[in-house]
Amino acid sequence: MPFIHLKDIAAKELLPGFKGKMVHTENMTLAYWEIKSGSILPPHSHFHEQVAAQVISGEFELTLQVETKLMKAGDLAVIPSNELHSGRAITDCQLLDVFSPVREDYKSKE
Amino acid sequence: MPFIHLKDIAAKELLPGFKGKMVHTENMTLAYWEIKSGSILPPHSHFHEQVAAQVISGEFELTLQVETKLMKAGDLAVIPSNELHSGRAITDCQLLDVFSPVREDYKSKE
Numbered sequence: 001m002p003f004i005h006l007k008d009i010a011a012k013e014l015l016p017g018f019k020g021k022m023v024h025t026e027n028m029t030l031a032y033w034e035i036k037s038g039s040i041l042p043p044h045s046h047f048h049e050q051v052a053a054q055v056i057s058g059e060f061e062l063t064l065q066v067e068t069k070l071m072k073a074g075d076l077a078v079i080p081s082n083e084l085h086s087g088r089a090i091t092d093c094q095l096l097d098v099f100s101p102v103r104e105d106y107k108s109k110e
Numbered sequence: 111m112p113f114i115h116l117k118d119i120a121a122k123e124l125l126p127g128f129k130g131k132m133v134h135t136e137n138m139t140l141a142y143w144e145i146k147s148g149s150i151l152p153p154h155s156h157f158h159e160q161v162a163a164q165v166i167s168g169e170f171e172l173t174l175q176v177e178t179k180l181m182k183a184g185d186l187a188v189i190p191s192n193e194l195h196s197g198r199a200i201t202d203c204q205l206l207d208v209f210s211p212v213r214e215d216y217k218s219k220e
């Protein structure tokens with residue numbers, strides 16, 4: 001399945017308000033999110049490195065450790081392995097997260 | 111530098127017609143491309159796994175081995191390590207490629 005159309009992937013609500021379409025490869029997981037305004041990403045961490053909150057549309061407030069930023073289109077954040085992070089959708093928004101290695105924990109929820 | 115704004119990254123023309131902004135992390139490279147209509151990506155391969163040609167805007171024709179597809183917004187392709195691929199910009203377009211591991215060869219050209 002080398003060629004993929006996002007419209008062919010079913011979205012799953014993995015957290016309240018967070019609907020994601022996942023693409024898993026050998027070394028990476030790409031997560032395309034549609035998030036409802038006001039939805040909360042509770043503080044958490046994981047050993048996977050993450051390039052987070054690449055905002056496609058809307059606004060998302062992201063907190064890394066003690067720093068909080070309002071993320072808009074063209075913004076992204078690099079979250080090292082095991083770093084605590086959390087967030088909140090300020091508006092309805094679309095984000096792309098990229099993880100390495102693969103999020104095996106997501107696979108079991110899809 | 112956990113928070114990054116794409117507008118703060120200088121674009122470099124790494125191939126004729128291909129201007130890229132690179133974000134390198136521990137395990138991944140993200141390449142945000144602006145490509146001129148008609149520009150050619152010659153056939154090549156690399157050991158890095160690639161999630162390719164995530165089209166943000168415009169149209170890009172991508173060939174993986176013997177299969178050619180016209181890629182538009184919402185399309186992407188998973189290119190395994192060492193697989194031959196090539197392409198051509200049908201219009202001016204914006205693409206995102208994600209590689210793992212890091213493209214150390216790009217770093218030396220930036």
